[in-house]
Amino acid sequence: MLIHVPQLLTLDKINECRKILEVAPWVDGKTTAGHQSAELKNNLQLPPDCEESLFLGQTISQALKSNPTAFSASLPKTILPPMFNCYQNSGHFGNHIDNAIRHHSLTNTYMRTDVSCTVFLTNPDEYEGGELIIEDTYGTHSVKLPAGDAILYPSTSLHQVTPVTRGARISSFFWIQSFIQSDAQRRMMFELDQSIQSLTQQLGNNHDDVVKLTGLYHNLLRQWSDM
Template identity: 55%
Template sequence: MLLHIPQVLTADEVAEFRRRMDGADWTDGRETVGHQGAKVKNNEQLPDGSPLKAELGGAVLKALKRSPLFFAGALPRKILPPRFNRYSGGGEYGYHVDGAVMSIGGDEHLRSDVSCTLFLNDPDEYEGGRLIISDTYGEHVVAKPAGDAIIYPSSSLHRVEPVTRGARIASFFWIQSLVRDDSQRRTLFELDTSIQKLTLDGADEDALLQLTCVYHNLLRRWSET
């Protein structure tokens, strides 16, 4: 399931992120990818040990807690500390699939079920740089306004087009969901959003109660905690 999540960050928050990142020390993005990914990756990242990365990553996690849509779509159990990248001067990332298991630190690991890109500048600030996600329905071209995010299954092949003008700046991270299977997450999301809409429309309370029971019993059946 591809899901657009508007306004994860406010305009003021995006501006502050950009101000802090403008003077940052960026390093080769291949430092945080495996052998296969390094063959097709050409971008820059804030170093994993950077205090700025940790500070801004914490702000992203705090912002995500304000988004019911993110929670409904991802059903997060664990979130890898957000990273930050920059594409410019022809930088790109060819087709790849995200690693299945990632280290959070120490002996703790995360299974990547859901990938997230949080855009930190608007598409008209750069040429190219579109996120291309390939699935059984074809290729989906993604470019969202600053502050917006897109989540999609980590099992998807995806790439970032070469950036030929300006710079494309984003945060990216992975989520281990309470529900491993993408089709089950989609079912729960559609049921959740339907319940919310019916509630706003003043639907019958007994019917809403039954649907809510179905939602929670499916979540109980499918979730891993």
């Protein structure tokens, strides 16, 4: 399930992020990659434990938790602190699938990666190339979104970032362990939640059908959730 989340970050937050990132301590992205990824990766990245990365990561994590669409689509149990990368001068990241298990440095625990998220911090007209290409059971999708928008997709997906031939593509990326591991079940829960929200606007919170569907949603969540 690919979900486009428009304006996850407000314009003020985007400008704040970009101002901080202009003077941040960027390093070669290979220093934070695994053995296989390092061979495919050609970009710059912020050290995950630097002050700028931690501060901006909190901003983005809070934005995701506060956004109804993003929260409903991911049902986040654990959010890995967001990281930041920059692609320029033909920088790219070849086809790969994200690691299934990642270390959460702030809690010194490990988490399963169910949902991957990219938040774009530069607009499409600021660079050429740099499309996020995602392959899933429904085909191949090319993603290049306005600054502040986010894309959520299953971490099981094969994906890549094409070479940036002009300008710079700056984004945040991170992973979520969902309360529901199955992408198919998350999709059904998301569609059910969207229907409930639509019916609530039409009929009100106390309508019998809204109450019944809300009960169904929470009973399915009890049955499928990974606690």
